[in-house]
Amino acid sequence: MGNGLKGLLDIDRLLHFVAVTPSxxxxxxxxxxxxxxxxxxxxxxxxxYQTSVGSGRSPRFCFKTKAKLSAETNIVEKESxxxxxxxxxxxxxxxxxxxxxxxxxxxxxFYQGILGLEINEERPHDxxxxxxxxxxxxxxxxxxxxxxxxxxxxxxxxxGGRDRHTCIAIQDVSKLKVILDKAGxxxxxxxxGRPAIFTRDPDANALEFTQVDG
Numbered sequence: 001m002g003n004g005l006k007g008l009l010d011i012d013r014l015l016h017f018v019a020v021t022p023s024x025x026x027x028x029x030x031x032x033x034x035x036x037x038x039x040x041x042x043x044x045x046x047x048x049y050q051t052s053v054g055s056g057r058s059p060r061f062c063f064k065t066k067a068k069l070s071a072e073t074n075i076v077e078k079e080s081x082x083x084x085x086x087x088x089x090x091x092x093x094x095x096x097x098x099x100x101x102x103x104x105x106x107x108x109x110f111y112q113g114i115l116g117l118e119i120n121e122e123r124p125h126d127x128x129x130x131x132x133x134x135x136x137x138x139x140x141x142x143x144x145x146x147x148x149x150x151x152x153x154x155x156x157x158x159x160g161g162r163d164r165h166t167c168i169a170i171q172d173v174s175k176l177k178v179i180l181d182k183a184g185x186x187x188x189x190x191x192x193g194r195p196a197i198f199t200r201d202p203d204a205n206a207l208e209f210t211q212v213d214g
Contacts, residue, residue: 096134096141097166100149101203104131107144110201111135114183117142137168153204159188160198160206167208173197176209 101107111117112135120141123134131146157163170176173195180187180199190196195211 094140096143098143098145099166099201099203099205100147100151101144101201101205102146102149103202104133104144104146106202107146108133111142111144114179114185142166149203151204156204156206159191160200160208161188161191161196163206165198165206165208167210169212170209171211171214173209173211 099107108119112119117135117137120134120136123141125132125134133144135142135144176197177187180197185199187197187199190198190210197209198206199209200206
């Protein structure tokens with residue numbers, strides 16, 4: 001009978017210990033501010049455990065909690081530092097955009113003859129295993145490459161703004177509109193109402209021309 005009563009008292013103490021012992025999740029909620037990801041103070045965690053549970057109840061649990069939460073805190077702190085670091089490797093501008101074409105002469109008739117872009121003669125054309133041309137777009141370039149196009153030419157969105165496209169800044173959209181009308185080249189205007197026009201080259205590559213202040 002004495003042993004049975006002692007067993008019941010031991011079970012009662014164990015249940016009380018489980019009920020008042022904070023979970024790791026609760027300890028995180030107490031010490032971690034998710035918005036700032038501040039490091040958790042191990043000393044304050046131990047103090048929280050001792051004052052909540054009572055000193056002397058289970059010091060071994062306190063040390064395990066400190067070690068585990070310290071490791072997890074280091075991970076949170078490193079992730080926060082990584083997110084706040086500025087990625088800087090010297091980006092200057094877009095150098096060129098590669099555009100695939102089926103027939104170089106036909107594409108040059110469009111880009112040179114209609115759009116008036118000039119060829120950069122300083123770029124080599126004989127060092128690549130395919131035909132191509134470099135066209136000036138301000139200080140950047142379009143590289144026409146006569147290569148098989150993996151994209152379908154049909155079934156693409158009517159409005160080029162809903163397709164992958166290259167955007168070129170110009171000073172007067174109304175003048176380009178007259179040029180495209182004269183050449184019989186279809187186009188769409190910006191759906192947002194801003195001064196911009198969308199069209200496609202002979203290989204269905206979408207182009208946007210947006211008006212900017214000169």
